[in-house]
Amino acid sequence: MSDIRSLALACRESAPLIAALDSGTKRSLLQDMASSLEKHVDAILTANARDMQQATDKGAQGAVLDRLRLDAARVTGIAQALREVAELPDPVGVVTRRETRPNGIAVERVRIPLGVVAMIYEARPNVTADAAALCLKAGNAVILRGGSEALHSNAAIAAALHEALRAHGLPEAAITLVEDLRREAMVELLQLADIVDLAIPRGGEGLIRFVAEHARVPVIKHYKGVCHLYVDRDADVSLALNLLIDGKTSRPGVCNALETLLVHKDMAGTFLPHAAEALRERGVEVRGDVTTCALVAGAKVATEDDYAAEFLDLILAVRVVDDLDEAIAHIRRFSSDHTEVIATRDEAAAQRFVQALRSAVVMVNASSRFSDGGELGLGAEIGISTTRLHAYGPMGAESLTIERFVVRGEGQVRHPQSRTSESH
Numbered sequence: 001m002s003d004i005r006s007l008a009l010a011c012r013e014s015a016p017l018i019a020a021l022d023s024g025t026k027r028s029l030l031q032d033m034a035s036s037l038e039k040h041v042d043a044i045l046t047a048n049a050r051d052m053q054q055a056t057d058k059g060a061q062g063a064v065l066d067r068l069r070l071d072a073a074r075v076t077g078i079a080q081a082l083r084e085v086a087e088l089p090d091p092v093g094v095v096t097r098r099e100t101r102p103n104g105i106a107v108e109r110v111r112i113p114l115g116v117v118a119m120i121y122e123a124r125p126n127v128t129a130d131a132a133a134l135c136l137k138a139g140n141a142v143i144l145r146g147g148s149e150a151l152h153s154n155a156a157i158a159a160a161l162h163e164a165l166r167a168h169g170l171p172e173a174a175i176t177l178v179e180d181l182r183r184e185a186m187v188e189l190l191q192l193a194d195i196v197d198l199a200i201p202r203g204g205e206g207l208i209r210f211v212a213e214h215a216r217v218p219v220i221k222h223y224k225g226v227c228h229l230y231v232d233r234d235a236d237v238s239l240a241l242n243l244l245i246d247g248k249t250s251r252p253g254v255c256n257a258l259e260t261l262l263v264h265k266d267m268a269g270t271f272l273p274h275a276a277e278a279l280r281e282r283g284v285e286v287r288g289d290v291t292t293c294a295l296v297a298g299a300k301v302a303t304e305d306d307y308a309a310e311f312l313d314l315i316l317a318v319r320v321v322d323d324l325d326e327a328i329a330h331i332r333r334f335s336s337d338h339t340e341v342i343a344t345r346d347e348a349a350a351q352r353f354v355q356a357l358r359s360a361v362v363m364v365n366a367s368s369r370f371s372d373g374g375e376l377g378l379g380a381e382i383g384i385s386t387t388r389l390h391a392y393g394p395m396g397a398e399s400l401t402i403e404r405f406v407v408r409g410e411g412q413v414r415h416p417q418s419r420t421s422e423s424h
Contacts, residue, residue: 010173023090030086047152063253085379113139122203125153138400190215225255232344240343288318339371360393
């Protein structure tokens with residue numbers, strides 16, 4: 001038996017123990033995990049410094065280093081996210097629907113854990129804690145396979161989480177960290193359809209496509225975040241500018257950062273010069289259409305590829321559109337179904353924007369940076385789904401459960417003549 005299969009089986013054996021935990025025990029466990037992270041902050045930062053040095057030596061820069069880097073404030077933030085997850089309502093056992101059929105049987109739909117979740121991720125050490133917390137909250141065991149860039153950081157975080165598991169008499173296998181980072185080992189993990197119930201890749205488009213192409217288990221997919229801001233003809237200029245600067249420059253290397261700005265032609269002459277100045281001050285390169293280039297000094301001519309790009313950098317594609325319908329058409333063509341934003345004071349235009357687009361998150365007069373599980377009330381986020389399966393958009397603990405039917409009767413039987421159709 002391979003090492004990967006042995007690890008996965010041990011994780012699988014721990015899953016029923018996690019599924020059986022009551023809400024109070026899970027809350028206490030997650031709170032203790034948060035405290036353990038804070039207790040071991042020095043060891044975590046030392047490990048992270050080692051990862052940062054190795055990544056820098058290999059030429060990593062920009063968004064990769066930003067996602068990899070930890071400091072005391074970020075570790076505190078990770079711990080706080082665990083405490084927020086701890087206080088969330090327990091999704092396990094929730095009855096989402098109940099009805100009594102004409103024959104007297106009571107039919108309930110009840111949330112239960114998925115079982116074993118495999119989390120595949122790159123240079124994001126916070127995911128180690130976030131994914132573990134959300135999976136445990138939802139009654140699941142989790143297999144964590146991080147990237148080589150964050151090897152030491154992930155191990156240090158997992159060690160702190162394991163300390164809390166041991167204190168509660170629970171097996172460390174409930175949070176299994178895979179240390180074999182060979183591609184072959186990852187492929188083997190993704191093909192354990194008899195053990196793993198769901199795989200969630202979190203990282204660049206290349207990683208996600210690799211996971212989707214090699215998995216035999218269900219996969220939650222989110223290839224990239226091409227997020228748009230549309231400034232409508234009736235937008236408040238100051239509000240729209242704040243949305244643009246926050247969405248593009250606060251953390252350009254994350255998937256909810258803005259990549260494309262669309263501006264109504266009636267607003268272009270007013271808004272774009274203000275936007276260009278603010279963007280220039282923050283080092284943002286503008287790539288635009290002909291109208292944009294005429295209004296923004298130094299703007300480069302945008303290509304079709306620019307409008308489809310997830311730059312993850314201080315680069316912004318800009319286009320002036322004739323009206324709301326043209327903005328919607330542009331987004332439908334280039335969107336990755338992640339997050340779209342409209343800035344407007346026209347409620348009818350806002351409603352049309354919301355109804356016309358199918359993206360996982362649609363914002364009205366709010367920054368794209370709120371497209372995050374923690375900001376949307378999920379406590380923490382295990383990922384975002386742009387795949388229309390059982391979950392769509394930012395995923396929290398509830399998205400790590402499924403509904404099953406529980407039927408209660410008083411001896412009712414189904415007579416052959418009662419119905420002619422069968423389910424199979």
